[in-house]
Amino acid sequence: MKIKILGADSLGVRSMATYIETKDARILIDPGANLAPKRFGLPPHPLEVDRLNGVWREIRNYAMRADILIISHYHLDHYHPEREIEIYEGKVVFLKHPTLNINTNQMQRANIFLSKIREMADIIEFADDREFFFNETRILFSKPVPHGINKNLGYVLEILIDDGEKRFLFTSDTQGLPTKEHIEFILRTKPNIIFLDGPPTYLLGSRYEEKHLKSSLERLPEIISKCPIEKLIIDHHFLRDLNWTQYLIKNNLHRYLLEKKIITAAEFLNKEPDLLEARRKELWHREQH
Numbered sequence: 001m002k003i004k005i006l007g008a009d010s011l012g013v014r015s016m017a018t019y020i021e022t023k024d025a026r027i028l029i030d031p032g033a034n035l036a037p038k039r040f041g042l043p044p045h046p047l048e049v050d051r052l053n054g055v056w057r058e059i060r061n062y063a064m065r066a067d068i069l070i071i072s073h074y075h076l077d078h079y080h081p082e083r084e085i086e087i088y089e090g091k092v093v094f095l096k097h098p099t100l101n102i103n104t105n106q107m108q109r110a111n112i113f114l115s116k117i118r119e120m121a122d123i124i125e126f127a128d129d130r131e132f133f134f135n136e137t138r139i140l141f142s143k144p145v146p147h148g149i150n151k152n153l154g155y156v157l158e159i160l161i162d163d164g165e166k167r168f169l170f171t172s173d174t175q176g177l178p179t180k181e182h183i184e185f186i187l188r189t190k191p192n193i194i195f196l197d198g199p200p201t202y203l204l205g206s207r208y209e210e211k212h213l214k215s216s217l218e219r220l221p222e223i224i225s226k227c228p229i230e231k232l233i234i235d236h237h238f239l240r241d242l243n244w245t246q247y248l249i250k251n252n253l254h255r256y257l258l259e260k261k262i263i264t265a266a267e268f269l270n271k272e273p274d275l276l277e278a279r280r281k282e283l284w285h286r287e288q289h
Helices: 046-065 104-117 180-189 210-226 236-240 244-250 254-258 280-288
Strands: 002-005 018-021 026-029 068-071 092-095 123-126 131-134 137-141 159-162 167-170 193-197 231-235
Touching: 026 046, 046 280, 092 104, 159 180, 167 180, 180 210, 193 236, 210 231, 210 244, 231 236, 244 254
Parallel strands: 026 068, 068 092, 092 123, 167 193, 193 231
Antiparallel strands: 002 018, 018 026, 131 137, 137 159, 159 167
């Protein structure tokens, strides 16, 4: 199994776009990327815009190579209803169900999106809590789980790719693992590699509570001890905070950082994390001086 993360917050954009290639299938999960329209009261810096354009080029290139495109939910950093829409031409497309376990905003987006790709895609399947085989490669979808702690944000699908040798699990926007619902699929499927959306610590005190951060981080050792984890890639919401490592250290998870058991998407690609959004204030300040 080959895994190539195309976009992530540690790579400078809001994204979890990931390409997986097995001997039977070429799969792209969540072909989307975006930038925060405002952070620290500031718009995206030109460096962020340049990075986003580069990530979109990567997504397009790998989408054209892929046979299968998967969308875990309808937020604009995970898919885009207009940009590069031609990537769905002739593909097998697995989607979060557009009318069940979904909020109004995403339902509207899903219906617009479906109207655009219905005649383009080769096959469209609503994937919630389903399993698909491509020869020896299995794609297993979780039941819909909440987008973090706020069900008003809708639901997402967790996804397992199993080629018989490796099991890769993509959590989508779980915002850490704040509830038992978020960890059940992981413990049941026992992956080797996880791409986990970490807790949004930059929202602590407003839209995320300390108790949810605590429960999320306490579940990481449980996953590592109960699953044959080689790498736990933690990224996305967590990497919008420059101090993300401090939360792991405070919760006695420092050894997993030292062992390189817990890493960012950038480190998985042998790159240094580049948290452009978290550094936006610094970037604009440097621009002005």
